[in-house]
Amino acid sequence: MVVSAETLTCIDVADASAGRFGPRAAQVLDAWAEFRAWAAEAALDPAADGKPFALDELDAPSPEPRQTFAIGLNYQDHADESGLAYPETPPTFTKWVGSFAGPVGELRLPAETVDWEAELVVVIGARAEGVAAADAWSYVAGLTVGQDYSERTLQLSGPAPQFSLGKSYVGFAPQGPWLVTPDELADPTSLAIECRVNGETVQKSKTDRLIFSIPALIERLSAVLPLLPGDVIFTGTPAGVxxxxxxxxxxxxxxVVETTIEGIGQLRQVCVASDSPRS
Incomplete structure (x- = not known):
């Protein structure tokens, strides 16, 4: 899907490419280099030829990743507020795909201790194995906005904390609204990030304050296992949880939780009871 954000119209890539790319996002990401080359030459005009859509119709930009990585304690101020030492290697867990959601919708609260965590999310665009940090950006398909919603009681329960499980309730990983390629951003390493609850700013920072930068994360993760096209990396949250x-x-x-990242866009979730009828 190629989108005109101003008028909320889009062109279906599968139709425009006569079936060469898509219709599933995973099929496009598996051929990301070829898709980028095609898109650069294709005569695509969403404003003139696009079809209207609503934000609540969108799914996560990469809704079927084979692997999802989430990084903890990746801002010094968040480590400080948590009372924990700065990590020497990225603390890593996962958010299962069943928790993925689009940028706009309801957040069902399964308990009384659900927390917010605004995050910059990376989507991988090419198989990355043993990648050096200096080369890492060439393996990135794009960046998007994410929320790492967390049910703290379950997350911190038991003799071994249940990070992945406590962060993977349905709807706990909304992402979007768009996948923005790094070249579309003036400086993809330094983006303002903010979370508001009922209009009150509860988190405000910049992504250049990451302890482990995006290239550093790709280098360290790809030294352990291959990162695959469409894989998703939640890069961590700043202070203010x-x-x-x-x-x-x-x-x-x-x-109402609104999460914004400079140059990318905004998420918006309205909190509802766990037993509310699904819209």
Whole structure:
């Protein structure tokens, strides 16, 4: 899908390419280099030829990753508020694909300790194995906005914390609204990131404050296993999460969470009870 964000119209890539790319996003990401070359030459005009759509119709930009990586404690200020030492290697867990959602919709609250975590998300565009940080950007398909919603009670329960499980309830990994290629951003290494709850800013930072930069993460992860086209990396959250506040603050039914990253766009979730009818 090629989108005109101003008028919210899009061109279906599968139709425009006569079936060469798509219709599934994973099929496009598996052929990302070829798709980029085709798109650069194709006469695509979403404003003139596109079809209208609504943001709540969108899924995550890479809705079927073979692997999802999530990085903890990747901003110094978040480590500080958590009372933990700065990591020497990226703490890594996952968010299962069943938690993926599009940029706009409802967030069902399964418990009373659901927290917010604004994050920059990376989507991989080529198989990356043993990649040096200096070459890492060439393996990135694009960047998007993400939320790493977390149910803190489950996440921190038991003798071994359940990070992946506590962060993978349905709808706990919204992403979008677009996948933005790094060349479309003035400086993809330094983007303003912000989260607001009911209009109040609760997180505000810049992605140049990451402890492990995007290239460093790709280098370290790809030294362990191959990163595959369409794979998703949640890069970590800055300070301001609810669980670190005194007293702690968590999400309630009716809260509206808006997450924005400079040059990419915004997510918006409305919190509802876990037993609310699905819209």
């Amino acid at each position: 609810g669980g670190a506040r005194k007293p702690p603050r968590f999400l309630h039914v009716g809260d």
